[in-house]
Amino acid sequence: MMKSFIEVDPKSHFPIQNLPYGVFRPLMMGGPRIGVAIGDYVLDLSVLDAEGYFDGTDVDGKGVFEQASLNEFMALGTKTWRDVRSRIQQLLHEDESILRDNYALRDIALIPQKNVKMLLPAQIGDYTDFYASKEHATNVGIMFRGKENALMPNWTHLPVGYHGRASSVVLSGTDVRRPQGQTKPANSNAPLFGPSCQLDLELEVGWFIGPGNERGKSIALENAEEQIFGLVLVNDWSARDIQSWEYQPLGPFLAKSFATSISPWVVPLEALEPFRIAGPDQEPEPLPYLRTNKPSSFDIHLEVNLQGEGMKNSKTISTSNFRYLYWSMAQQIAHHTVGGCNLRPGDLLASGTISGPEKEMRGSLLELTWRGTEPIEIENGEQRVWLEDGDQLTITGWCQGEGYRIGFGEVTGRVLPALKQSYTLSHI
Structure with missing residues (x-):
C-alpha cells in the first residue's frame, strides 16, 4: 500500500491515496492559495510550484496555485489533473527524499491544518x-x-x-x-x-x-x-x-x-x-x-x-x-x-x-x-x-x-x- 513520509492515521480522511484540493489562507500571514490535504497538514502547492516541482506539466508558469479559487486549475482538464496529482504523490511518497529530507522546504510548504483558514474552493458561477x-x-x-x-x-x-x-x-x-x-x-x-x-x-x-x-x-x-x-x-x-x-x-x-x-x-x-x-x-x-x-x-x-x-x-x-x-x-x-x-x-x-x-x-x-x-x-x-x-x-x-x-x-x-x-x- 502506498504510504507517505508524513504519518497518517488509518482513519484519517486524507492519506496519500486521496490528496483533495482546497483553497486556504495561513492564519499567520499571506493571502489565499491552493493546497492539498495530507494527514493533519496542508501542502502548499504554490510553494512547490515556485520551487519548480511542477516543471513539465501544464501548470508550469501559469500561477494557478496562487489563486483564490480552483477555477483556473479546473479548466485545464483531466491530463493536467492526473499529471499534477502524480507529481504530488511522488513528492509525498515515503521513499522519495526530495521533500522528505528538505526540512527547510517542509517548514514552508507543510502547514498544520489548525493553522489555516479554509475558503470556498471555487468561484461558483452556476x-x-x-x-x-x-x-x-x-x-x-x-x-x-x-x-x-x-x-x-x-x-x-x-x-x-x-x-x-x-x-x-x-x-x-x-x-x-x-x-x-x-x-x-x-x-x-x-x-x-x-x-x-x-x-x-x-x-x-x-x-x-x-x-x-x-x-x-x-x-x-x-x-x-x-x-x-x-x-x-x-x-x-x-x-x-x-x-x-x-x-x-x-x-x-x-x-x-x-x-x-x-x-x-x-x-x-x-x-x-x-x-x-x-x-x-x-x-x-x-x-x-x-x-x-x-x-x-x-x-x-x-x-x-x-x-x-x-x-x-x-x-x-x-x-x-x-x-x-x-x-x-x-x-x-x-x-x-x-x-x-x-x-x-x-x-x-x-x-x-x-x-x-x-x-x-x-x-x-x-x-x-x-x-x-x-x-x-x-x-x-x-x-x-x-x-x-x-x-x-x-x-x-x-x-x-x-x-x-x-x-x-x-x-x-x-x-x-x-x-x-x-x-x-x-x-x-
Missing part, C-alpha cells in the same frame, strides 16, 4: 441541484400524492433537476439563518408570513465541473466523467413549509435559495476509482443518450449527525451511501447539456437528497419523521421533527479501503434564529 435518488423521490411522492402516484411519469426517463442559487453556497462552518417567507397552513384560508417552522437538511454530494462545453454543444455520456474535477459533501438546507406553498408550478425558490453548505476539500474523481461500483438497475432502459454499460457509481459511506443546543455529544440520525443514486453523475451531466446548455469551470452540480432503502438511510428529516408524524429521538428523551434554532448539523463521508480511507472531511452548519423584521406600508 449551481444545479438534481433529484436523483429513487428512494427519496418515492418517499416524498408517497407523502404528497399517495403510493400509486409516488413517482411522476418522467422520473425514470430523465434526471430531474432545477437551477439553484450560486450566491448562497457557503463553506462548511458558516451559520445558517432560519429563512422567512410565505406559508399556508392547512387550517388557514390565506397565506401567512413568518419564519419557516419546517426547516430541514438534505444529505447530498456535489461535484465541480472542469473544462465545460461550448453553448449549443452537448457532452456525450461517454465523455461526461472527464468534466468532473472532484466531489464535495453538500447540505442543501430546505424550508419545507415555504416550499410546499410556493413550488407550483415552477419549483423551489425561497425555500432553497437561502443557503447551501459545502465541504472545503474537493476529492479528485481519480481518488475514488478503487471504489467504483454499478449503480441501481434502470427500468425502463433510458434513451440512448443516457444509456451506459459501465459501472458509474461509487461506494461512499455517508452520515448525518445532529447536535442540539445544550447537548454534549452529537447524535447520528442517518447513514446512507452514494451508491443508492439512481441517476449517475455522468447521466446528469449528459442530460444537463443535451439541450445545448454550456457548463463552465467551477460550476457546481449536486445529487439531490441521497436516501437508501431502509428508514435509517433517509437523507432528510422530511423522510425520517415522515412529514412530522414520527418524531426521532436524539438525547435524553429529546425529540426532533424539524430543525430547531441552535441545532448543528454535520455531514461526513468516506470510502473505506484496506488500511486507509478516502474521506471528504465534514460539512457543518448551525441554525440561527430568524431575523426580526418590521414592515411599514406607505400610501402615496
